[in-house]
Amino acid sequence: MSQADVLRRFAAVLGAHWVLAQLMPSPWWVPNLTIGALVLWTGRWPSRWWLFAVCAGWWMMVATVREPGAALIGCVLIASATRVAVRQFDWDDPYLPEICVVLGTAALTLSTLWTEHVASPTVLALALLHVCLTTLTVPLLRRVAG
Amino acid sequence: MxxxxxxxxxxxxxxxxxxxxxxxxxxxxxxxxxxxxxxxxxxxxxxxxxxxxxxxxxxxxxxxxxxxxxxxxxxxxxxxxxxxxxxxxxxxVSPPGVMAAVIGRSMLPTQQTVLLGKGRDHGIVRDTAVIDAAGVVGRVTGVSATTAVVTLLTDADSRVAAMVERSRETGLLVGRARGVCELIYLELDADVQEGDRIITAGLGEAFPKGLLLGTVTSVVRHEALGASSVWVKPAVRLGRLEEVWCLATKRAEPAMKPPARPASAPAPSRQKPR
Structure with missing residues (x-):
């Protein structure tokens, strides 16, 4: 697969995230395809992790009203952590991508809730739903990544 | 290397x-x-x-x-x-303002915002109040030349001075990031009950007085704190916004003028309210 194809598919998933956000009545029901794509594409092509991190971070910055820098840094940290995981473990393990997506999405969501002081039981339940929905999209994203 | x-x-x-x-x-x-x-x-x-x-x-x-x-x-x-x-x-006269289409919604669940297809070039400035036919939508918190970001009432950063329409009890309506708002800073024995309408109190420059914010869904009395809080369901269906009206602030008034009377309309002696 050429680099252009890889980036095109990556951009398509980011665009799909935006489309889903417009269709769903609440953003809590929208799986975070941006983080899912970031993790899976970084795991598949670890040498390009910085490119995926910058693209995903830029896209998250566009969608973020408050703390855009934090969204960018969050994407870079998630991509870095995924790259470390790829080096330490076998990426072909069926559960490793799901685990990385769960940890990445949970870390980003919970840290945002903590900084904005909105961590109530109901919101935490919604965050858990959000993480579960994101994880359910991993098999589909793996197929798109190739 | x-x-x-x-x-x-x-x-x-x-x-x-x-x-x-x-x-x-x-x-x-x-x-x-x-x-x-x-x-x-x-x-x-x-x-x-x-x-x-x-x-x-x-x-x-x-x-x-x-x-x-x-x-x-x-x-x-x-x-x-x-x-x-x-x-x-x-x-x-009609309040000056501009109609804007909602062209996008936040992808992040922790930030409840929408993107409008008009911005500074159309007279929209920061802190412009945004309303719908049903009530208050939110406030403009980011603006570029051709787009504006609106923070919805349900966002965690949203703060609106509000009052109970029936009893005139005043408080602060804050967003709780899960589709509802909470009216806080009420006295323990505040006269508020389920079904009451919550309107803007008109404090500050952004929101005029009397705009509908939502309806009370439950009242919680915190006896230990000596205060009450009220859960409010927004009047506007924030998940289905299509077009909104951006009210002019005092800073934006020169750029925003009342809409011109169409040529086919009958000629009244003065301008009529919308």
Missing amino acids: RQPVRTSVILAASLVALLVFSQPVRSATLTILRLPLSILNGALRVVRLLPQLPTVLDSHEQLRAELLQNQMEIAQLREQVRAEREAQLLGA
Whole structure:
């Protein structure tokens, strides 16, 4: 697969995230395809992790009203952590991508809730739903990544 | 060993550039994406409307009949008003503002925001109040030349001075990031009950007094704290916004003028309220 194809598919998933956000009545029901794509594409092509991190971070910055820098840094940290995981473990393990997506999405969501002081039981339940929905999209994203 | 060093340098430079120029990058991106987002949003609206097509014609006929009836009632009321209080009512003017289409919604669940297809060029400034036919939508918190970001009432950062319409108890309406708002800073024995309408208190420059915010769904008395809090369901369906009205603030008034009277409309002696 050429680099252009890889980036095109990556951009398509980011665009799909935006489309889903417009269709769903609440953003809590929208799986975070941006983080899912970031993790899976970084795991598949670890040498390009910085490119995926910058693209995903830029896209998250566009969608973020408050703390855009934090969204960018969050994407870079998630991509870095995924790259470390790829080096330490076998990426072909069926559960490793799901685990990385769960940890990445949970870390980003919970840290945002903590900084904005909105961590109530109901919101935490919604965050858990959000993480579960994101994880359910991993098999589909793996197929798109190739 | 040069490859990792070069990669690190490129990455560091990219990150620094994005961090330093985050606002211009966002503004430029939103300006560029405005047209494709508008087109895509229009296509999505068509997709959403397709299942409702069978009922649209029936609704259309019903609405036409209601419109005709309302127009007749308005004509009769207008005559009564002209006879009794013409000078006061016909002197009222529409609040200045601009209609804007919602072209995008936040992808992040922790930030409840929408993107409008109009911005500074159309007279929208920061802290512009945004309303709908049903009530208050939120406030503009970010604006570029051709787009504006609106923080909804349900966002965690949203703060609006509010009051209970019936009892005039005042408090602060804050968003709780899960589709509802909470009215806080009420006394323990505040006169508020389920079903009460919550309106804007008119404190500060952004929101005029009397705009509908929502309806009380539950009242919680915190005896240990000596205060009450009230859960409020927003009046506007924030998940289905399509077009909103941006009220002019005092800073934006010169750029926003009341809408011109159409040439086909009958000529009243003065401007009529909307």
